[in-house]
Amino acid sequence: MKLPSGFISKYQTLLGSEAADFFEALTNGSYQKAFRENPLKPAYQEMVAAHGFANFPKAPYAKDAFLGKVSGKSPLHQAGYVYSQxxxxxxxxxxxxxxxxxxxxxxxxxxxxxxxxxxxxxxxxxxxxxxxxxxxxxxxxxxxxxxxxxxxxxxxxxxxxxxxxxxxxxxxxxxxxxxxxxxxxxxxxxxxxxxxxxxxxxxxxxxxxxxxxxxxxxxxxxxxxxxxxxxxxxxxxxxxxxxxxxxxxxxxxxxxxxxxxxxxxxxxxxxxxxxxxxxxxxxxxxxxxxxxxxxxQGANEETQTTKSKKKQKNPQKAQVKLTKEESQLVDNFLEAFPLGVVGERIKFGEQVWQLPAGLTFSQIEKLKLIRPGLHLGTIKKNRFEPSFALSMIAPATWPAVSITEEDWQHYVAGETFSLAGNQGWVILSYDKMPIGFGKQVQGVIKNFYPKGLRFKV
Structure with missing residues (x-):
């Protein structure tokens, strides 16, 4: 690594006797990788340890953080149990x-x-x-x-x-x-x-x-x-x-x-x-x-949401309120997969979202929202399909089936695979980690892993 000459001149002046050690660390020192465990996931410490990360040295600046490298294509990362940082x-x-x-x-x-x-x-x-x-x-x-x-x-x-x-x-x-x-x-x-x-x-x-x-x-x-x-x-x-x-x-x-x-x-x-x-x-x-x-030490006035006399154009360009029938479809699914949290539900096109508790759509309707809360799923032809995001908050109590590593590889590649049973919607659990939704129909798991996330192992 060859540092810019202007950079060298600047920090020789600023750091004085420290400069030599500083430049040496930049040019010949090694870059340290690290990761954090996710305490929002069930049995997160047990799962991370079970996948070979039990004895990694502790990282100094955060809780649940360790020095070491985790592959972005590993089950741990795909299921959100770790974040490389x-x-x-x-x-x-x-x-x-x-x-x-x-x-x-x-x-x-x-x-x-x-x-x-x-x-x-x-x-x-x-x-x-x-x-x-x-x-x-x-x-x-x-x-x-x-x-x-x-x-x-x-x-x-x-x-x-x-x-x-x-x-x-x-x-x-x-x-x-x-x-x-x-x-x-x-x-x-x-x-x-x-x-x-x-x-x-x-x-x-x-x-x-x-x-x-x-x-x-x-x-x-x-x-x-x-x-x-x-x-x-x-x-x-x-x-x-x-x-x-x-x-x-x-x-x-x-x-x-x-x-x-x-x-x-x-x-x-x-x-x-x-x-x-x-x-x-x-x-x-x-x-x-x-x-x-x-x-x-100052005082800013908190925004008070008021209804405008002019009709505001919805930046999302979509319907916001669910119909009674659509709400019932979502409720029927959530009877088997209870959320445990409440919030206003909104709909953009076919996509159903739940806003964080205490937040209303009127407070944020003028914003360009990439993710307006928790993505619950999609309404299609009088049926409800759960989202990948919903599977990522799955507790251990939701209906689930265990899959093998080979099954997981088929899943992240977007492929169907065989698994005896006919339970309908289930959480797919690899080594006790929720990794997504599948639909079990007559011994086949239909794959709903998002197309944009799929990869070959």
């Missing part, structure tokens, strides 16, 4: 520390590592809104959240400023893992290094300020803002926090977490910058990260 990135949601019942916004959320960690913290109570401005990335985010199996999340596809009208003063906690110059990812991502320019941090800082200005309009008084980047640049870290404190009623809360370093007060202009946290490749496990935790 760079270890230092786990610190961000750990610092946010979402509590069950809180309303949380992950503003720049793709691909979903931090959102899935927040869902674990919320434990299916409260609300998570995960937003991503780029549609393709928002769809990847939605797929990762789907596998994780939470019942209380939305995925939106907006520029941050576009969310303010629906969520002014709404959130208890907001995470802004901001787009940045990516210096911390140099040894993981060659593209980040090749795209680096001497003015990259200046350009990114301007964009970060725009994003944060919108975020703060959606934060409650005494709410928590966590700001993070995966860059070393002071212009995007201590200087951004200084700008926040100087321009908004915010105070810096201390991050006192083992195996991290303090922020650098000399790189900013306000007190308490040492309360922020940094992860350095020559000092800590993982890639470069910066994290700051700030508490709002």
């Amino acid at each position: 760079e270890p230092s990135a786990m610190l961000v949601a750990t610092v946010l520390a979402a509590q069950p019942g809180e309303k949380v916004l992950d503003l720049c959320a793709a691909p979903g590592g931090k959102s899935t960690q927040i869902l674990s913290q919320l434990n299916n109570q409260g609300l998570l809104v995960s937003n991503e401005i780029f549609t393709k990335r928002a769809k990847i985010l939605s797929e990762n959240i789907e596998r994780w199996g939470g019942v209380n999340s939305l995925v939106t596809n907006h520029a941050p400023a576009e969310l303010v009208g629906s969520f002014s003063g709404f959130f208890d906690k907001i995470l802004v893992d901001a787009p940045c110059s990516g210096e911390g990812m140099f040894r993981k991502d060659d593209v980040a290094m090749k795209e680096w320019q001497e003015n990259s941090s200046e350009i990114c800082a301007a964009r970060q300020k725009e994003i944060l200005s919108s975020a703060l309009k959606m934060l409650k008084s005494q709410g928590t803002l966590v700001y993070s980047t995966c860059t070393f640049a002071p212009e995007e870290n201590e200087e951004i926090v200084s700008w926040l404190v100087e321009n908004y009623p915010l105070t810096i809360a201390e991050i006192n977490y083992p195996e991290t370093e303090q922020g650098r007060p000399e790189w900013g202009s306000v007190p308490d910058l040492a309360k922020t946290a940094r992860i350095w490749p020559h000092k800590n496990i993982g890639e470069g990260h910066f994290v700051a935790k700030l508490i709002s």
Whole structure:
């Protein structure tokens, strides 16, 4: 790896005697892989251990996190029992520390590592809104959240400023893992290094300020803002926090977490910058990260939803209310597969969704929703077909049949396979892990694994 000459010059000046070790870690150090277990899944620790991950070393920055590699084509990953994530990135949601019942916004959320960690913290109570401005990335985010199996999340596809009208003063906690110059990812991502320019941090800082200005309009008084980047640049870290404190009623809360370093007060202009946290490749496990935790002392007025005199165009371009007959079809299915949570049901085309508890469609009808809650399934010709998302929240009490590894391979490839019985809809359970819905008809399992997720093992 050959570091950019401008980068070398910059950090020789900033780090002084530390610079040699810093450059050595970036050029010759190894990239560490890690993963988190999913506490929302039944018997998750038992399942992960049973699949050969019992003795992996603990990762330092999060609960249920370990150092090691998990294949994206493994049953564990496909069933949402694990999420592969760079270890230092786990610190961000750990610092946010979402509590069950809180309303949380992950503003720049793709691909979903931090959102899935927040869902674990919320434990299916409260609300998570995960937003991503780029549609393709928002769809990847939605797929990762789907596998994780939470019942209380939305995925939106907006520029941050576009969310303010629906969520002014709404959130208890907001995470802004901001787009940045990516210096911390140099040894993981060659593209980040090749795209680096001497003015990259200046350009990114301007964009970060725009994003944060919108975020703060959606934060409650005494709410928590966590700001993070995966860059070393002071212009995007201590200087951004200084700008926040100087321009908004915010105070810096201390991050006192083992195996991290303090922020650098000399790189900013306000007190308490040492309360922020940094992860350095020559000092800590993982890639470069910066994290700051700030508490709002201001007061934003929470959005009050009112009916407009003008009829609003539904961005989803679809029917919203279920008919009595459609509701009955869904209810009939859920008698055998009880949810245990309630929420308003809506319908986009043939797709039926359940909003997180306490949220109404009138609150979010103006938004572009990639995932408006829990996808229940599809209504087709007077029948109801359950969704893959619904299988990902399956408790051990739902009707299920056990399948072999060979059956699982057929399933993820989208193929039918034989299994004695005639139970109709069942959860397919591989080694006690729910991996999707199948329909058992006269000894054959009809396959309903989503086409976009299928793969050959």
